[in-house]
Amino acid sequence: MSRYFTEDHEWVDVEGEIATVGITDYAQEQLGDIVFVELPAEGATFDKGDDAAVVESVKAASDVYAPVSGEVIEANAALEGEPALVNSDAEEDGWFFKLRLTDASELESLMDEAAYAKYVDGL
Amino acid sequence: MSAEPDTEIEEELPPQELVLDGWHRARGARMVEFAGYMMPIQYEGIMAEHLWTRTHAGLFDVSHMGQLSFTGEGLDAALEAIIPASIASLALGRQRYSLLLDEEGGILDDLMVSRRPDDIYMVVNGATKYDDIGWLIEHLPDDVTMNLMDEHALLALQGPEAVVALSRLVPSVEGLFFMQCAGFAWQGHDLWVSRSGYTGEDGFEISLPAEAAEAFADALCAQAEVKPIGLGARDSLRLEAGLPLYGHDLSPEISVIGADLGFAILKKRREAGGYIGHARVARELAQGAPVKRVGLGIEGKLPAREGAEIYAGSTKVGTVTSGGHSPSLGVPIAMGWVDAAYAATGTALEIEVRGKRLAARVAPMPFVPHHYHRQPS
Numbered sequence: 001m002s003r004y005f006t007e008d009h010e011w012v013d014v015e016g017e018i019a020t021v022g023i024t025d026y027a028q029e030q031l032g033d034i035v036f037v038e039l040p041a042e043g044a045t046f047d048k049g050d051d052a053a054v055v056e057s058v059k060a061a062s063d064v065y066a067p068v069s070g071e072v073i074e075a076n077a078a079l080e081g082e083p084a085l086v087n088s089d090a091e092e093d094g095w096f097f098k099l100r101l102t103d104a105s106e107l108e109s110l111m112d113e114a115a116y117a118k119y120v121d122g123l
Numbered sequence: 124m125s126a127e128p129d130t131e132i133e134e135e136l137p138p139q140e141l142v143l144d145g146w147h148r149a150r151g152a153r154m155v156e157f158a159g160y161m162m163p164i165q166y167e168g169i170m171a172e173h174l175w176t177r178t179h180a181g182l183f184d185v186s187h188m189g190q191l192s193f194t195g196e197g198l199d200a201a202l203e204a205i206i207p208a209s210i211a212s213l214a215l216g217r218q219r220y221s222l223l224l225d226e227e228g229g230i231l232d233d234l235m236v237s238r239r240p241d242d243i244y245m246v247v248n249g250a251t252k253y254d255d256i257g258w259l260i261e262h263l264p265d266d267v268t269m270n271l272m273d274e275h276a277l278l279a280l281q282g283p284e285a286v287v288a289l290s291r292l293v294p295s296v297e298g299l300f301f302m303q304c305a306g307f308a309w310q311g312h313d314l315w316v317s318r319s320g321y322t323g324e325d326g327f328e329i330s331l332p333a334e335a336a337e338a339f340a341d342a343l344c345a346q347a348e349v350k351p352i353g354l355g356a357r358d359s360l361r362l363e364a365g366l367p368l369y370g371h372d373l374s375p376e377i378s379v380i381g382a383d384l385g386f387a388i389l390k391k392r393r394e395a396g397g398y399i400g401h402a403r404v405a406r407e408l409a410q411g412a413p414v415k416r417v418g419l420g421i422e423g424k425l426p427a428r429e430g431a432e433i434y435a436g437s438t439k440v441g442t443v444t445s446g447g448h449s450p451s452l453g454v455p456i457a458m459g460w461v462d463a464a465y466a467a468t469g470t471a472l473e474i475e476v477r478g479k480r481l482a483a484r485v486a487p488m489p490f491v492p493h494h495y496h497r498q499p500s
Contacts, residue, residue, distance in 0.1 A: 054477065
């Protein structure tokens with residue numbers, strides 16, 4: 001399994017044609033206390049860069065973009081009852097949704113963990 | 124190339140630094156630009172800071188606000204000709220909430236005014252202070268002198284344990300009741316302390332010389348009850364307390380009566396008038412205001428933010444002016460302006476958020492009860 005990162009602070013785990021998407025620990029730290037996550041419906045299709053989810057922190061609402069194109073096959077139901085999972089475990093249990101990839105070549109434009117770490121250091 | 128309007132040039136000015144700027148950063152504050160200053164929005168997190176203030180004591184740096192001192196012959200009458208507060212009947216050591224109104228009765232700012240031994244002291248909002256000063260200079264007679272106390276910091280200590288913590292440093296503050304104020308000394312520095320605030324809790328606002336601010340903030344935060352609290356929690360605390368925020372819930376678009384701030388105008392002034400904007404107040408006292416500021420309880424967990432439209436069926440009847448998650452209640456709450464016909468408590472409405480309609484109800488405010496230390500009557 002490989003993990004990719006975007007400049008919008010999303011992570012993408014890819015296993016075969018399925019991509020699991022969440023926001024990074026850096027992103028949850030910047031957003032602060034998360035009180036609501038609006039997730040996409042199963043079957044929704046996104047092009048890379050489309051608005052896919054919304055994270056509501058105490059402060060403000062922030063969009064989460066589809067890091068790659070695909071069809072939503074599952075949304076993380078656990079976030080409905082416990083949105084704070086995104087704060088406590090952003091990069092594992094706090095995942096947002098799973099996509100069936102429509103264009104795996106899009107992954108090539110994303111960062112690996114080392115490149116993302118360097119990107120965040122530069123912010 | 125066309126000339127840029129003045130406002131854009133003003134916006135390009137770099138933000139000012141609070142006297143406690145380094146103090147906030149050393150405590151891990153995340154700093155953001157607000158009202159022309161770099162301000163701490165949060166330290167450990169808005170939720171934790173909010174709940175700490177409701178149960179212990181939070182220290183807020185509100186030095187961006189405008190502290191004004193007025194002196195001179197005929198001062199009481201001169202101020203009464205501008206603002207609707209009763210200044211003549213304002214006793215030494217008493218504070219009142221008041222407003223700056225434009226000629227049409229729209230709200231230019233909200234403020235606190237108090238009488239000190241040698242002057243009248245006023246605190247206005249940070250984002251509006253230079254406009255307020257301009258308005259006041261235009262309307263005050265030459266005999267009255269107004270000073271912006273920009274060598275003074277302003278700190279607020281809020282929460283049920285504020286009195287315990289502050290009275291260890293300044294024992295006699297315990298004697299103040301809500302909306303009373305007095306001068307005290309701390310380590311050779313003059314403090315002006317009022318028992319008031321913007322959280323709904325008991326607490327104090329402390330005006331002090333800028334050079335004493337850091338040592339005083341350190342002395343307060345050395346108390347086990349006290350933590351520094353950022354602007355983020357200040358906003359969620361005041362929203363729960365039902366207190367309007369200028370520039371959001373109050374603006375020149377809304378009137379005193381519409382904003383439900385009629386309490387700020389005492390009977391004598393309501394009847395006699397004589398302040399800027401009275402005609403609108405008098406008319407709306409008699410006929411009601413067309414638009415009212417109300418509290419809104421929202422079903423579910425999705426917060427409605429400022430700007431969200433409010434509907435009754437397919438008719439748009441208002442706009443959310445402040446909204447967010449209530450850390451104390453664990454649900455979304457909001458304030459908004461609605462057409463008067465939909466302002467009664469309990470009225471069922473809908474708020475549109477990203478194309479979805481959220482069920483909402485006009486709710487009484489405050490959302491969380493006030494805990495002021497009022498003088499027994």
